[in-house]
Amino acid sequence: MSRTSRALLASAVALAALTASPTPSSATAPGSDAGAARRGTAAGTIVFIRSHDVWIARGDGSGARRLTQDGTAAFPYGSPTQSDAGTVVATYNQDLVRMTQQGRVLNRIDPGSLPTSMGVRIDGMPVDAAISPDGRRIAYTFTKHLGPGTGFRSATGYTAADRLTSPAQHGSTFFWDPSWVGSSRTLQTGGAGSHVNLHDLGGRQQHWFSTETGDFGNTELSRDGRLLAGVFEDGGETYLAWFRVVGDATSGPPPARPRDEDACQIGSVPGITNPTWGPDDASLAWQEDDGIWTRSGGLDCTVPSTLVLPGGSEPHWSPAPLSAPAPVAVRNTRRPTITGKAVVGRMLRAAPGAWNVPGPQVLLQWLRGGKVVGRGRTHRVVRADRGRSLVVRATARKAGHGSATATSRPVRVRR
Numbered sequence: 509m510s511r512t513s514r515a516l517l518a519s520a521v522a523l524a525a526l527t528a529s530p531t532p533s534s535a536t537a538p539g540s541d542a543g544a545a546r547r548g549t550a551a552g553t554i555v556f557i558r559s560h561d562v563w564i565a566r567g568d569g570s571g572a573r574r575l576t577q578d579g580t581a582a583f584p585y586g587s588p589t590q591s592d593a594g595t596v597v598a599t600y601n602q603d604l605v606r607m608t609q610q611g612r613v614l615n616r617i618d619p620g621s622l623p624t625s626m627g628v629r630i631d632g633m634p635v636d637a638a639i640s641p642d643g644r645r646i647a648y649t650f651t652k653h654l655g656p657g658t659g660f661r662s663a664t665g666y667t668a669a670d671r672l673t674s675p676a677q678h679g680s681t682f683f684w685d686p687s688w689v690g691s692s693r694t695l696q697t698g699g700a701g702s703h704v705n706l707h708d709l710g711g712r713q714q715h716w717f718s719t720e721t722g723d724f725g726n727t728e729l730s731r732d733g734r735l736l737a738g739v740f741e742d743g744g745e746t747y748l749a750w751f752r753v754v755g756d757a758t759s760g761p762p763p764a765r766p767r768d769e770d771a772c773q774i775g776s777v778p779g780i781t782n783p784t785w786g787p788d789d790a791s792l793a794w795q796e797d798d799g800i801w802t803r804s805g806g807l808d809c810t811v812p813s814t815l816v817l818p819g820g821s822e823p824h825w826s827p828a829p830l831s832a833p834a835p836v837a838v839r840n841t842r843r844p845t846i847t848g849k850a851v852v853g854r855m856l857r858a859a860p861g862a863w864n865v866p867g868p869q870v871l872l873q874w875l876r877g878g879k880v881v882g883r884g885r886t887h888r889v890v891r892a893d894r895g896r897s898l899v900v901r902a903t904a905r906k907a908g909h910g911s912a913t914a915t916s917r918p919v920r921v922r923r
Contacts (some may be wrong), residue, residue, distance in 0.1 A: 549804065552787040552827045553609070555596055556800055556820040560584035562598045564609055564830065567786055567793075567802070569816030571830050575611035576600075587636050587822060591643035594828035597669065599634045604646055606639075606669055610834035619648050620675050622663035625682040626654055630663060636684060638824075640691040641731075644669055645678070645709075647686035647694050664696055666709065678709040686923040689758055697725030704738070706762055716762035730785040731827075733758040734808060737783035737792060740775075747775030748783055748794055752807055772809035787827035795821045815869075839864045840914035844872070844902040850921040856887045858900040861914055868885060868904040875899050875915075893921040 522715040550568035557563070560579030565572035575596065579585045585605070588598040592610045621631035629921040636649035646669050651662040662684040665675030683696035683705055696705045696713065703718040704727055718724070722742025729736050736749035736757070754772035755763025774780065779797035786793065790806035799818040805811030817823070842862035848855055860870040874882035876896050881887075887898065897918040 510522055526808075527629060532789050541818055549786050549788040549791045551829075552825055553590065553830045554667055554784075554793060554800065554817070554823045554825050555588040555590045555598075556817060556823045557585060557588060557598075558817070558820050562588045562596065562607075562611075563820065564590075564596070565817060567791065567825060567831050569800075572817065573833055575607060575609070577603075577611075578659045587638075589637055589639045589824045590826035590828055591639045592641045592827050593643055594831060595639060595643045595669070596828070597637055597639040597646055599637050599648075602633050604634060604637055604648060605669070606646075607750065609828070609831045609900045612834070617646070617672050619646075619667050620665070620672065622650055622675055622680045624652075624654070624661040624663050624851050624859040626658060626661055628654055628661070630654075635662075636664070636686060638694070639669060640688050642691040644691065647688070649684045649686060651684060664694075664707075664800055669919070679707075681705070681707050681713045683707075683713065685726045689729050689733070693758070695727045695729060695757075697727065699723065699725075704736075705828070706757065714762050716757070717765040726781060726783065727748065728784055729753070730758055731787065732789045734789060735785065737785065737794075739781050739783065744778040745790075746780055748771050748777075748780050749773040749775075750783070750807070751849075764856045770807060772807055774813065782822055784823050784825045786825050791825075793823045793825050795823060818865065835908045835910075836865055838868055838906055838909045838912040840902075840904070843914045844900045844916040845917050846898065846900055846919045850877060850889060850893075850898070852889050852891055852921070854889055856889060856898065857918070858885050858887070858902075858916070860902045860904075861916075863904045864910070865906050868906040868909070871903045871905075873901045873903075875901055891920055895923045 550566050552567050553564050555564050556831050562575040562585045574756050590596045602618050606614045621629040623629050629651045630652040634648040635651050638647045645666050647666050649664045653660050664686050665680035665681055666678040667673050667728040674729050683698040685697040686694040692709050694707050698705050704716040705713045707713040724738050724740045728737035736753050740747045753767030757763050777796050782795040784793050791804045793802045795923045799815050800820040800823045801813045802816050803811050803813040841864050844861040845859045858872050873880050874887045876898055897920045899918045900916040903913045
């Protein structure tokens with residue numbers, strides 16, 4: 509039995525009426541031929557979190573590599589997102605960190621505070637981030653508990669991606685879970701009575717639709733605007749559901765509610781959340797407790813799912829291709845050495861040490877008192893060396909890998 513089934517929706521999109529309970533065991537195993545054929549497109553790249561750091565991989569899970577190295581359980585990265593050109597943004601402590609696909613940090617932004625529905629401004633650690641497809645803006649969300657009787661309140665605003673700008677420039681909402689629809693509109697989650705909403709930059713939010721029971725949110729629209737995916741929660745059960753959009757949600761007023769005959773679902777599966785559409789507008793990725801899954805086929809509900817990134821979470825799928833990794837910088841792994849008797853008239857020999865890249869060009873210099881007194885692998889001890897210390901400095905270079913320098917332990921010449 510497939511994990512995916514046709515969702516049975518009430519006319520008011522009451523997702524609580526979803527009755528199928530497909531089992532996770534029917535999912536295609538990673539590496540199987542069937543999974544490879546139906547896991548979805550390999551195009552584009554998925555940015556995701558693994559072991560508290562930001563990672564990136566192709567759409568089929570291949571080529572996975574780590575972009576950050578300083579994420580910890582106390583200070584993890586979160587909510588990774590990527591523009592169409594491959595600029596990555598993730599949250600880290602109180603900042604939005606913008607970086608390349610090689611992990612080189614372009615800038616950090618401590619985003620501005622936002623007003624809540626209670627009239628209180630909130631700030632601190634952003635819980636959601638989403639960079640626009642054109643890479644120019646970042647939507648971000650704060651959530652904060654405002655005290656007994658008030659509970660949690662959220663707000664979403666925007667800043668320029670390359671510098672901090674005032675949230676007042678494009679307006680803000682009292683919602684959360686922003687995802688972009690083009691580069692001037694976002695989808696946002698608003699809770700009971702306001703589950704799915706549209707917000708145009710500089711305009712007011714528009715309510716699209718809500719479910720009759722439970723909560724529906726964490727939504728993302730396919731790039732062509734034809735399919736909407738989201739997460740439904742009710743009574744302890746969580747489902748991933750996606751629908752054909754009736755009308756145009758990419759601009760203008762909200763379209764009609766999705767129709768019950770044009771929907772699929774997966775659930776209830778532990779930890780299922782964070783759906784994101786592939787660049788082919790028919791492949792879908794999402795998070796479960798054991799990692800990131802994908803499937804193809806759009807509204808063909810019979811297509812199986814495949815685990816492509818074990819241990820991954822918070823996926824975001826961009827059409828940006830996977831660029832080459834940053835070249836490995838030259839680094840010394842064993843310092844240079846000097847051998848021989850350090851007495852006048854005798855020959856000393858230098859070994860260049862070891863380096864982390866194969867075949868670097870290594871320049872050897874002999875130094876006395878910090879001044880170069882010779883070059884090459886050998887040095888004949890002269891009278892001027894008596895009572896002084898000699899060291900060898902090795903400088904390794906390789907095209908595309910830069911250069912690095914290491915020095916030997918000093919050798920003192922006898923008087």
